Amino acid sequence: LNSSVQTKYFCEPKIDGAAVSLTYLNGILEIGATRGDGETGENITSNVRTINSIPLKLIGLKDIPEVLEVRGEIFMPKDEFARLNKLQEKDGNKLFSNPRNAASGSLRQLDPKITKTRPLHFFAHGVGIIQGISFSSQEEIFKKFKSWGLPVNPLNAIANNLHDCIKYFEKIDKNRESLNYEIDGVVYKVNNLDDQNKIGEIARSPRWAIARKFPAQEEVTTLTDVEFQVGRTGALTPVARLEPVFVGGVTVSNATLHNMDEGERLDVHIGDQVIIR
Numbered sequence: 001l002n003s004s005v006q007t008k009y010f011c012e013p014k015i016d017g018a019a020v021s022l023t024y025l026n027g028i029l030e031i032g033a034t035r036g037d038g039e040t041g042e043n044i045t046s047n048v049r050t051i052n053s054i055p056l057k058l059i060g061l062k063d064i065p066e067v068l069e070v071r072g073e074i075f076m077p078k079d080e081f082a083r084l085n086k087l088q089e090k091d092g093n094k095l096f097s098n099p100r101n102a103a104s105g106s107l108r109q110l111d112p113k114i115t116k117t118r119p120l121h122f123f124a125h126g127v128g129i130i131q132g133i134s135f136s137s138q139e140e141i142f143k144k145f146k147s148w149g150l151p152v153n154p155l156n157a158i159a160n161n162l163h164d165c166i167k168y169f170e171k172i173d174k175n176r177e178s179l180n181y182e183i184d185g186v187v188y189k190v191n192n193l194d195d196q197n198k199i200g201e202i203a204r205s206p207r208w209a210i211a212r213k214f215p216a217q218e219e220v221t222t223l224t225d226v227e228f229q230v231g232r233t234g235a236l237t238p239v240a241r242l243e244p245v246f247v248g249g250v251t252v253s254n255a256t257l258h259n260m261d262e263g264e265r266l267d268v269h270i271g272d273q274v275i276i277r
Contacts, residue, residue, distance in 0.1 A: 017075030080119030
């Protein structure tokens with residue numbers, strides 16, 4: 001890195017939704033896919049086309065790239081999620097456990113007409129394959145996104161140093177509950193793209209970006225029983241049965257006990273109070 005220039009960081013709220021990749025050819029949306037394992041995902045093009053905040057055609061004439069892969073997050077706002085669950089309950093259907101699962105399930109509907117009825121939204125947060133245009137920074141990418149009609153999070157910000165990064169995290173954490181969408185932390189990215197290339201990546205994970213998660217949500221419940229399950233290979237796995245407890249957007253009533261040594265170290269007994277994180 002250039003030691004004579006202060007490294008700047010691009011800061012974003014980390015949306016807790018469904019990661020997707022949108023491919024535009026000459027400004028026209030051609031492919032929508034889930035991120036999958038980072039190399040292979042599901043084709044959800046028909047469903048993506050029903051989401052109002054995703055443009056089917058980019059705005060602009062002169063600077064539209066030949067190929068543009070936009071990476072981002074599809075999510076369901078909290079108030080819309082509550083309304084959807086009321087409708088589910090009214091119709092006698094199963095309730096969704098949290099907005100992330102509702103968004104992910106809506107994207108995987110076989111009938112795009114069902115997806116269209118779901119209140120899904122999209123924020124762009126990065127690029128993949130790109131041909132026909134070049135960028136110098138994350139900040140420039142996001143400005144172009146806005147000019148092309150791609151929605152970006154208005155809380156994104158530039159931090160001039162690590163101290164500013166910490167202040168950004170504290171501000172987002174303080175205002176987290178007032179946001180109308182779920183987030184589970186923030187993401188810091190080195191702003192300069194040349195610096196990003198120098199820093200590099202490992203196993204599809206960039207060294208130039210890092211997520212800072214909020215502290216894990218915890219709840220206390222009671223261990224009511226331990227049962228043993230027999231796997232396909234004959235391996236025995238102990239499973240804790242718990243008094244159901246709501247934590248992190250889901251109700252937990254079972255927990256696999258993989259590490260017997262840790263169980264013995266903690267001297268766990270039926271009837272004990274345990275922390276679910």
